[in-house]
Amino acid sequence: MIGYQMVLAGMFFSLLLVISVILFYGRYKRHISMQELHMSRAETDHQRALLQAVILSQENERRRIGMNLHDDVGTALSILRMTIDGERDGQGATTGQSKAIIDRVLADVRNISHDLSPIRSSVYTFTDAIADRCDAMNATGQLEVELQFLPDADSIVLDETESLALYRVISELINNTVRHADARKIHICFTLKTDTLHISYHDDGKGMGIISDDRKGMGMQNIESRLNMIGAEYTMVCESGDGFCFLIEYTVNANTKTA
Amino acid sequence: MFLFFLDKIMPWAVLLPIVFGLFYYPRLEVSGKYILLYTCIGAVFNLLADYFTGRYGNNMPVFHIYAVLEFTVCVLFFRSVFSGSRLTRFFPWVIFSFVILSTFNIFFIQNIFSFNSYPRTIAAVTIIVLCLWHMYRMLGRKPDSATGNSSLTICVGLLLYFSGSLFLFMFGRYLQESRLAVEFGWSVHALLVLTMYLFFTVAFYQSRNRV
Numbered sequence: 001m002i003g004y005q006m007v008l009a010g011m012f013f014s015l016l017l018v019i020s021v022i023l024f025y026g027r028y029k030r031h032i033s034m035q036e037l038h039m040s041r042a043e044t045d046h047q048r049a050l051l052q053a054v055i056l057s058q059e060n061e062r063r064r065i066g067m068n069l070h071d072d073v074g075t076a077l078s079i080l081r082m083t084i085d086g087e088r089d090g091q092g093a094t095t096g097q098s099k100a101i102i103d104r105v106l107a108d109v110r111n112i113s114h115d116l117s118p119i120r121s122s123v124y125t126f127t128d129a130i131a132d133r134c135d136a137m138n139a140t141g142q143l144e145v146e147l148q149f150l151p152d153a154d155s156i157v158l159d160e161t162e163s164l165a166l167y168r169v170i171s172e173l174i175n176n177t178v179r180h181a182d183a184r185k186i187h188i189c190f191t192l193k194t195d196t197l198h199i200s201y202h203d204d205g206k207g208m209g210i211i212s213d214d215r216k217g218m219g220m221q222n223i224e225s226r227l228n229m230i231g232a233e234y235t236m237v238c239e240s241g242d243g244f245c246f247l248i249e250y251t252v253n254a255n256t257k258t259a
Numbered sequence: 260m261f262l263f264f265l266d267k268i269m270p271w272a273v274l275l276p277i278v279f280g281l282f283y284y285p286r287l288e289v290s291g292k293y294i295l296l297y298t299c300i301g302a303v304f305n306l307l308a309d310y311f312t313g314r315y316g317n318n319m320p321v322f323h324i325y326a327v328l329e330f331t332v333c334v335l336f337f338r339s340v341f342s343g344s345r346l347t348r349f350f351p352w353v354i355f356s357f358v359i360l361s362t363f364n365i366f367f368i369q370n371i372f373s374f375n376s377y378p379r380t381i382a383a384v385t386i387i388v389l390c391l392w393h394m395y396r397m398l399g400r401k402p403d404s405a406t407g408n409s410s411l412t413i414c415v416g417l418l419l420y421f422s423g424s425l426f427l428f429m430f431g432r433y434l435q436e437s438r439l440a441v442e443f444g445w446s447v448h449a450l451l452v453l454t455m456y457l458f459f460t461v462a463f464y465q466s467r468n469r470v
Contacts, residue, residue, distance in 0.1 A: 011424070029397075
């Protein structure tokens with residue numbers, strides 16, 4: 001038999017229950033909002049770090065070019081001037097020597113210009129630039145770089161932004177291998193599957209442990225920001241002692257074509 | 260003193276959300292306008308109930324009609340809140356079924372001069388479920404910066420009122436054993452209505468920045 005006490009108790013408990021639900025809901029929603037806020041802050045910090053890395057690397061690049069101009073071209077031109085002065089005074093140096101110095105200056109200027117703009121025309125494409133970079137590394141004799149284009153990948157033509165970004169990324173990866181990996185061989189493979197360009201980069205060096213966002217060096221941040229800029233996905237296999245592996249997946253856009 | 264306070268203050272408390280609702284009317288969302296309508300219906304039926312009590316000594320026919328209108332407006336509020344969801348297409352059928360059920364109840368189960376416990380219980384349970392559903396939907400969403408959480412605030416008000424009153428609607432007739440229990444039960448109900456109106460007022464105020 002239901003008495004009025006039970007009705008009142010029922011009212012009280014149902015009210016208590018719903019108030020608890022509402023309080024729990026409010027607390028949980030606030031918790032979610034806080035989590036979203038933290039994630040958004042972390043994302044902002046990450047973006048700021050990437051931007052900083054880009055600016056710093058630009059500054060370093062300018063400093064390096066400045067030093068190249070000063071040390072190579074500047075010095076060579078000074079020597080040339082002294083040679084010409086000596087020639088005029090009849091103290092030795094020949095026209096042949098002057099010509100050799102001018103050739104060296106031309107070569108230096110060409111190298112600097114190539115560094116600044118590796119992909120110069122529609123004839124000299126991204127794949128050519130990569131091949132040249134690898135040849136230059138092979139020529140040093142310190143490292144063997146094996147470049148492989150699986151069918152169709154060698155005929156891909158990317159626009160200037162994409163080409164430059166991917167070229168700089170591969171260049172940075174090679175630099176990292178040279179500086180840190182103690183590797184003897186690098187293998188770079190390009191594969192085009194339907195509309196996705198897969199690039200796999202592998203060296204036989206000492207590899208690296210798992211690195212968190214805050215432990216990434218400027219080079220890695222540069223790589224990340226360049227890949228983000230063109231919307232490419234990447235995976236880094238970080239296993240210590242088993243070489244270094246970096247995989248890039250880039251969905252080629254409608255403007256991109258195969259030659 | 261407390262019961263006296265509720266008895267005298269409660270009928271006037273309805274003016275608070277009505278004033279805020281009318282003041283911010285141009286800024287209200289459609290759902291907010293339904294709640295303003297619900298509040299106005301509450302005010303009018305409160306006056307009608309007083310009139311029927313004074314004139315005929317029984318105001319139950321007023322509450323039979325009020326239950327139908329209350330349920331209809333609340334479901335329309337949720338239809339507006341859930342706009343875009345496929346389930347809203349069933350809402351007119353829910354309203355239609357409730358009208359049929361209430362009419363059937365008047366003629367065959369609980370006559371028009373007795374308390375309509377069945378329709379009110381069904382209405383309360385339905386509205387509680389809709390409130391919880393809306394809260395669940397809103398869990399992962401960011402509040403609209405212009406309107407804040409006005410629909411959520413309204414939901415909390417409705418949830419508090421209907422869940423607190425559910426037992427009263429279901430077993431209200433058992434309170435008749437004690438006059439004090441009747442007074443206490445309906446005073447708690449009045450307090451819940453007051454709380455709901457306060458939440459509506461806050462919700463209308465939250466809409467002030469909406470363009």
